[in-house]
Amino acid sequence: MRLFTLKYFTIHSLTCLVIALLTCLVISTPTLASSGNYLNHKLADDSVVITTDSVTVTLSAYGESAIAVHYQNLEDKLPASHLPSFAIKENAHNSKFVIKEDKDQLTLTVNKLSAVIKKTPFAISYYQKNKQQEDTLLIAEQQGFFRDTFVEEAEKIAVQGFRFHLNDTEKLLGGGERVLGMDRRGHSFPLYNRAHYGYTTQSEQMNFSIPAVMSSNKYIVLFDNSAKGYMDLAKKEKNTLEFSAIAGRMAYIVFSADTYPKLLNNYVDVTGKQPLPPRWSLGNYASRFGYRSEAEVRNTVNKFIDLDFPLDALILDLYWFGKDIKGHMGNLAWDKNAFPEPEKMISDIKEQGVNTILITEPFVLSTSGKWQDAVESQALAKDAQGKAKQFDFYFGNTGLVDVFNNKGQQWFNNIYRKLYQQGVAGWWGDLGEPEVHPSDTLHTLSDGSVVNADAIHNVYGHQWAKMVFENQLTMSPDQRPFILMRSGFAGSQRYGMIPWTGDVSRSWGGLKPQVELSLQMSVLGMAYTHSDLGGFAGGEKFDQEMYIRWLQYGVFQPIYRPHAQDNIAPEVVFHDKRTQDILREYIKLRYNLLPYNYTLAYQNSTTGMPLMRPLFFEQQFEESSAQAVKDKLENKANLTAFDNASSYLWGDAFLVTPVVSADVSSVAIDLPVGVWFDYFANKNEPSKKYQGNQTINLPTSLERLPVLVRAGAFIPMNDDIQSTQDYDASKLTLHYYADDSVATADYEMYEDDGKTYQAIEKGLFELLQFSANQQQQQLSISLIRKGKGYSGMPKERNMTVVIHNITQAPSKIKLNNKVIKTGLWQEKSNTLTVTFAWQHQPITLTIQ
Structure with a gap:
């Protein structure tokens, strides 16, 4: 059964070059390249275009407080520098700048955010106006951008990037999925989406990079570049934030606000808001690697119903199109030996309230039944000779669907269309980093231009989600799409993407970082980030306590989806009676909370507010004076909440502290201000009340997840149901x-x-x-x-x-x-x- 551990672990030899390349980047010492001296500026629609003697810089305002900056070098341009913004939503409307100029500087202001442009030498600093209408410095460029080179296989590779001044005390979140601690200042890491199989309490590189940071000083910097690169958060050089990439746009966006929720709102106003998901997606899923037959699917659904466990979806992994792990990827058609009547199966379990979700991968093996069709349809990414690019990885010899190419999209969409007509309700996009993506793979963009893999690697999953999302709406304009994917980019939320945290170890070590991962993704727009409940990878025997604790936590997680290798059953219905009896009440609670959870989804879709919220969102500095601002910047204000990955808020009402270690009888909880009640108090006694703004030790047992509810909270609930079909x-x-x-x-x-x-x-x-x-x-x-x-x-x-x-x-x-x-x-x-x-x-x- 350990064969399964190779599913996502095998790395193509060319991918290893990525690591070497990124290592070169990290140890390289960049040379500051002056952006020259200001010559002139002009208005182009609502944007301001500045010309220096070295670069052209375009500044555009969006929303209430966001400024996008795009540098275009007048000399040697990076490969694929013509690429569009993938981060900014389609049809985004510019706001208007208020422009002031004197002999030394040009100031562009949108609402409370100003870009102050020093003319000689050219550089931009960003200021936020406080309640006293005083300008506070947020972040400043270090002399524009930098250039550097490194040598790979006797070839000089050029990189460009940006360096910014940080203040001494600010904390930084960001970078997407990593396990580094909440405050990521002092870390340097690659920006290259790559699976980390079986990770636990440390990971510098995972499936979903977001090239952005959120500062405790209430600003976000998003580097709008899709290429292979890295970020250094004041590790290499004190008080310096550095971004670099080997290709793509040299662009970034600065967002600011008075509060953290408003800052996130400003961010999603520009990058896009998550569409409201179907209500059934908030229910319970049956999922494993994987169901091998129609009979197994039917038996599993019936077992949930017979044992009184609500269920809304069943996910089929790769066995739906082939009996073996290897050799079949790309078939994307039912294996009729194992699934003789798939349409009837889908229809029958739908009548029982269960939706069918299918895995799809972007790889088409040369041994699959669709290889020749994909080649003839020109659906695959190409090599330098214009032929379908072929390479080997764990599953076999393969090509990669070019989701950027109109022909690749049409081919892939036709497959989705046929499956949707059979009754499939949702899509699981797997391996979408892509897991193996040789650098010399060529992709054709919609404008006909050709770029190599490194230039657009980090937006492959993003583009794939967009394709599936738009195709689904073409097929059924009134139905909400469901798209589960493990890789994407800044702004992927606007395509309804629901990410998960990859192939986590089935262990306590795998459970420990899950709050950190979801919170880090949520504060940069990806609010439905969740984990394979119970853990995915490995495990020699069933650990009842760890499993129960993980699934208890899942009740207060955006998506409730146990999933794992099937050497140990991920579904609760296949475990002992005590495990079932404990978790039945929690899964039913998940359904009881549907009105509350659905409202959280509404709040996210309208404001960007996450379902899981970090405790520092409670901490709003009262900027009633210039001294208060100064105190905050000097770290006299309490910033410890930024480091808290032990507890989080589920909406506004609940404070949740998952149990992530064995044999725990109580947990320490830092309470926000206010009064808090023990949510899981015995029904025959009053809920114990705690005064906030202190650390408490809350008793726990295997049957009891540490959850508190805020005084003044309304919590709407509904009765027990078998599925959301009965809502x-x-x-x-x-x-x-x-x-x-x-x-x-x-x-x-x-x-x-x-x-x-x-x-x-x-x-x-x-x-x-x-x-x-x-x-x-x-x-x-x-x-x-x-x-x-x-x-x-x-x-x-x-x-x-x-x-x-x-x-x-x-x-x-x-x-x-x-x-x-x-x-x-x-x-x-x-x-x-x-x-x-x-x-x-x-x-x-x-x-x-």
């Missing part, structure tokens, strides 16, 4: 966590039909707005419905309102000032439950 919007349980410390609280729940594409943009939704007001001996909870609604929206809701921390029986309960008798106070748990029918008129529940 009933006409019933709603609304929990409210009352406390004297919270005088007022507000919450907005989003609801639609769960499937219509662009429901938000089309206005096909409703918003249920809940507010609480607590004064002395009276608590009022108001309910208001807004929005034009959607097909199937309930005309009336059966409401169950559960109010926590009610320490004595109420003397009177009123509904719109009419006394009602439906309240039930539980002395043991200090909860009050009130039921009533709501016809969506404004209504107020008053507790006295």
